[in-house]
Amino acid sequence: xxxxxxxxxxxxxxxxxxxxxxxxxxxxxxxxxxxxxxxxxxxxxxxxxxxxxxxxxxxxxxxxxxxxxxxxxxxxxxxxxxxxxxxxxxxxxxxxxxxxxxxxxxxxxxxxxxxxxxxxxxxxxxxxxxxxxxxxxxxxxxxxxxxxxxxxxxxxxxxxxxxxxxxxxxxxxxxxxxxxxxxxxxxxxxxxxxxxxxxxxxxxxxxxxxxxxxxxxxxxxxxxxxxxxxxxxxxxxxxxxxxxxxxxxxxxxxxxxxxxxxxxxxxxxxxxxxxxxxxxxxxxxxxxxxxxxxxxxxxxxxxxx
Numbered sequence: 543x544x545x546x547x548x549x550x551x552x553x554x555x556x557x558x559x560x561x562x563x564x565x566x567x568x569x570x571x572x573x574x575x576x577x578x579x580x581x582x583x584x585x586x587x588x589x590x591x592x593x594x595x596x597x598x599x600x601x602x603x604x605x606x607x608x609x610x611x612x613x614x615x616x617x618x619x620x621x622x623x624x625x626x627x628x629x630x631x632x633x634x635x636x637x638x639x640x641x642x643x644x645x646x647x648x649x650x651x652x653x654x655x656x657x658x659x660x661x662x663x664x665x666x667x668x669x670x671x672x673x674x675x676x677x678x679x680x681x682x683x684x685x686x687x688x689x690x691x692x693x694x695x696x697x698x699x700x701x702x703x704x705x706x707x708x709x710x711x712x713x714x715x716x717x718x719x720x721x722x723x724x725x726x727x728x729x730x731x732x733x734x735x736x737x738x739x740x741x742x743x744x745x746x747x748x749x750x751x752x753x754x755x756x757x758x759x760x761x762x763x764x765x766x767x768x769x770x771x772x773x774x775x776x777x778x779x780x781x782x783x784x785x786x787x788x789x790x791x792x793x794x795x796x797x798x799x800x801x802x803x804x805x806x807x808x809x810x811x812x813x814x815x816x817x818x819x820x821x822x823x824x825x826x827x828x829x830x831x832x833x834x835x836x837x838x839x840x841x842x843x844x845x846x847x
Contacts, residue, residue: 548694560708562727563708563712563724563727564708564711564712564715566712566716566720566723566724566727567711567712567713567714567715567716567720567724568715568716569716570715570716570717570719570720570723571715571716573716573719574715574716574717574719577649578649579717579719580717580718581649581650581717581718581814581817582649582650582718582814582817582818583717583718583719583722583818584719585817585818585819585820585821586818586820587719587722587818587819587820587824588819588820588824589819589820589823589824589825589827589828589831590831591722591723591726592722592815592816592818592819592824592825592828592831593827593828593829593830593831593832594725594726594729594831594832594835595721595722595723595725595726595729595815596812596815596816596828596829596831596832597729597832597833597835597836597839598725598726598728598729598732599725599811599812599815600812601728601729601732601839602682604678604681604682604685606732607685607689608685609623609840613840615785616771616784616785616786617757617761617770617771617772617785618771618772618773618774619771619774619778619784619785619786620840621774621840622774622793622797623797624836624837624839624840625774625837626793626794626797626798626802627797627798627801627802628802628806628833628836629833629836629837630798630802631802631803631805631806631807632806632829632830632832632833632836633829633830633833634803634806634807635806635807635813635816635829636816636826636827636828636829636830636833637826637830639807640816640822640825640826640828640829641822641826642654643813643816643817643825644816644817644819644822644825644826645822646658648817649817650810650814650817651667651808651809651810651813651814652664652665652667652668652671652810655667667808671809671810675811683702683705683706684702686701686705687699687701687702687705712724718814718815718818719818722815722818725815729835732842733839733842736842737842739842740841740842753772754769754772757771757772758771758772761785764785766783766784766785767783770783770784770785771785775790778790778793806829812829815828816828816829
């Protein structure tokens with residue numbers, strides 16, 4: 543794959559963005575006086591900001607690249623990772639779980655587990671989450687560095703180190719508040735970048751009808767029904783009838799209960815954004831607000847694929 547030609551203007555834009563990101567952490571440093579300020583932003587952030595940060599936390603390199611690839615491989619059935627594997631649990635978190643988390647006055651999910659159970663439970667949860675985060679963050683950083691290497695010709699290791707240092711600096715300076723505001727900025731940048739890409743991709747493909755025609759050919763060549771790539775539920779009666787290789791019961795139970803609730807209702811990374819909300823009402827609204835763009839963001843990720 544040929545490298546993209548990057549000029550002085552492009553580097554200037556990237557430099558300005560990096561300085562802006564670090565500047566957010568530097569400005570917010572003065573407000574980081576206690577552990578509560580660092581971990582929960584002093585419970586002072588409006589619901590619409592925590593809501594966008596809630597969804598943006600899950601919208602990194604792994605999501606953008608991985609879900610785009612899944613969309614190309616499995617077709618519209620990939621939407622179940624959002625509609626079944628995320629939305630119900632996000633609503634459940636906002637309606638039922640946040641009153642327990644936020645009302646307990648705990649600063650994090652592990653701390654809530656200590657209050658609810660004991661120190662051993664808190665320690666086990668914190669350790670397991672740390673291990674998961676290391677692996678998940680490593681995959682995301684690898685994907686980003688690989689993208690920089692392939693498209694821009696940058697050194698892989700250098701891209702990896704620079705990205706880690708930038709995130710470490712602004713998080714260390716501004717705590718959760720810095721992370722939240724940078725995630726909101728990231729959300730708008732991703733949307734602004736993908737919207738024109740979607741329209742251009744659809745235009746080149748001849749609109750939705752053109753996309754369907756191409757996917758019908760792909761499905762037929764793979765030995766499935768003609769509309770297997772463009773129908774989300776129609777072929778879920780048998781694992782052999784759809785490209786995901788799963789039936790509706792396994793999909794609903796696996797994504798809708800095991801993965802969905804296990805991730806969205808207990809994950810420190812996403813729940814912590816709701817813990818930073820300025821009131822109980824704002825905390826409960828955080829995942830509900832995040833669920834709205836979550837329902838539609840898949841169209842931005844899958845369409846270019």
